[in-house]
Amino acid sequence: MDLQILPLTERKPRIEDEASLAFGQNFTDRMFIMEYDNGRGWHSARIAPYGPFVLDPAALVFHYAQEIFEGLKAFRRPDGRIALFRPRDNMARFNRSAERMCMPTVDEEFFLDTLKKLVRLEADWVPRSEGTSLYIRPTMIATEAVLGVKPSDRYLCYIILSPVGPYYKCGFKPVRIWISDEYTRSAPGGTGEAKTGGNYAASLYAARQAAKRGFDQVLWLDAVERRYVEEVGSMNLCFVYDDKLVTSPLKGTILNGITRRSILTLAGEMELPIEERALSVDEILDGAADGRLSEAFGTGTATAVSPVGQFTYRDRTVTLGNNQVGTWTLRFFEALTGIQYGRRPDTHGWVELL
Numbered sequence: 001m002d003l004q005i006l007p008l009t010e011r012k013p014r015i016e017d018e019a020s021l022a023f024g025q026n027f028t029d030r031m032f033i034m035e036y037d038n039g040r041g042w043h044s045a046r047i048a049p050y051g052p053f054v055l056d057p058a059a060l061v062f063h064y065a066q067e068i069f070e071g072l073k074a075f076r077r078p079d080g081r082i083a084l085f086r087p088r089d090n091m092a093r094f095n096r097s098a099e100r101m102c103m104p105t106v107d108e109e110f111f112l113d114t115l116k117k118l119v120r121l122e123a124d125w126v127p128r129s130e131g132t133s134l135y136i137r138p139t140m141i142a143t144e145a146v147l148g149v150k151p152s153d154r155y156l157c158y159i160i161l162s163p164v165g166p167y168y169k170c171g172f173k174p175v176r177i178w179i180s181d182e183y184t185r186s187a188p189g190g191t192g193e194a195k196t197g198g199n200y201a202a203s204l205y206a207a208r209q210a211a212k213r214g215f216d217q218v219l220w221l222d223a224v225e226r227r228y229v230e231e232v233g234s235m236n237l238c239f240v241y242d243d244k245l246v247t248s249p250l251k252g253t254i255l256n257g258i259t260r261r262s263i264l265t266l267a268g269e270m271e272l273p274i275e276e277r278a279l280s281v282d283e284i285l286d287g288a289a290d291g292r293l294s295e296a297f298g299t300g301t302a303t304a305v306s307p308v309g310q311f312t313y314r315d316r317t318v319t320l321g322n323n324q325v326g327t328w329t330l331r332f333f334e335a336l337t338g339i340q341y342g343r344r345p346d347t348h349g350w351v352e353l354l
């Protein structure tokens, strides 16, 4: 497919104070767009000035949420070059989400190539200060204008870019987690493994309850027994339990996180034994009390690694490591961000330089 590059008519002012950049609030000058029609396939691929779409109010995405997205980052290295982290994994997951949501897949090579062209054109939007990056959001929405629960005949696929500030503005501080015994995020056979908007809409109510009680994030338990850890907010969760790295297995209810996958590889290299099994709430509460559970951290593109300081379940709160960042947590954070920003060698071929 040909890619058209349309001229830019206006440039937005650059954000000078990179430390003040909030997540997902600012967008660059250009975006990528392509369209799909049944019988014709993907067409009209173009890089165009960033701007709103005109969509029919009956478009299927507005009613039945046929939508998927991805999230990855471009990092500015000390030598000024720009690096993407495991972007092929995001392309592959985009297509897996597409299949689950009955949407057309994209040509992964073309999509990645286009993404790179877009980031290259917008290179001066990639911030330079410590811990900043350019967040990349590939998205697909159902645009056929019809009321009726069915896969759309038409789609729009696009990529937008957002410069984001440092991960940890107030330092690398442990967060407080509320374990929900009432709400769940996804059930076996559901869409938990797909990166689709409905999963996130469904999580808002519990997140609001948690915030009202002063917690940073919600920990989701499994929907069947309400006993086993699944995910935290929009991160996978890792524990250091009995001197092993324990993380929930991929059984279709949680997102197959690219950061999670990377941490498992790094743990293997650091000779920390790995157990892919779901920890129970009792193991968290008792393990924090008797010291078997020494550390916990979330993993995801937004923060890389996010230390957990406290868990609260019903009326019981436990604190890990005196609410200080654990040694393994820090090691993983430094190893991963070191590779992303080029401070450490990339021995896995995870980094793609532009």
Ligand SMILES: Cc1ncc(COP(=O)(O)O)c(C=O)c1O
Pocket (backbone or CB within 6 Å): 071, 231, 233, 234, 235, 236, 254, 255, 256, 257, 258, 259, 260, 299, 300, 301, 302
């Ligand atoms: C629900 C959920 N779990 C886990 C993750 C972490 O995935 P990744 O490491 O690929 O960013 C994300 C996204 O960032 C997510 O939305």
